[in-house]
Amino acid sequence: MPTSTHTETARLLPLDIEGLSEQQRRGVVCVYDGIALGPDAVNLGQRPHGQIHVFPRACPRCVADQAAETAGAHAAICEQCVDNPVGCETVAALRRLHMEHTR
Numbered sequence: 001m002p003t004s005t006h007t008e009t010a011r012l013l014p015l016d017i018e019g020l021s022e023q024q025r026r027g028v029v030c031v032y033d034g035i036a037l038g039p040d041a042v043n044l045g046q047r048p049h050g051q052i053h054v055f056p057r058a059c060p061r062c063v064a065d066q067a068a069e070t071a072g073a074h075a076a077i078c079e080q081c082v083d084n085p086v087g088c089e090t091v092a093a094l095r096r097l098h099m100e101h102t103r
């Protein structure tokens, strides 16, 4: 799996850093549902937050859900998607992310 591209796509997922707990900011538990993370945790990419950077991670199931939701929300605000969703790289990347983590 190409980790760098993957993390870039994961960065598109919405995240309310302000509302995260200490454990969520450290990537110990899932940022979306707060469950303890295992070796299959997905790195959401480093995110700047004021003076610090946080390293959020999430469980695969949440990443799949968030990717699908983000793709849907994106389609409403993207000109490219209105014309031709098949040609939009953002949606394609989000769909791939969704597929990868759907079991």
Ligand SMILES: [Zn+2]
Pocket: 030, 031, 032, 033, 034, 035, 058, 059, 060, 061, 062, 063
């Ligand atoms: Zn989760």
Ligand SMILES: [Zn+2]
Pocket: 074, 075, 078, 079, 080, 081, 088, 089, 090, 091
């Ligand atoms: Zn688009």
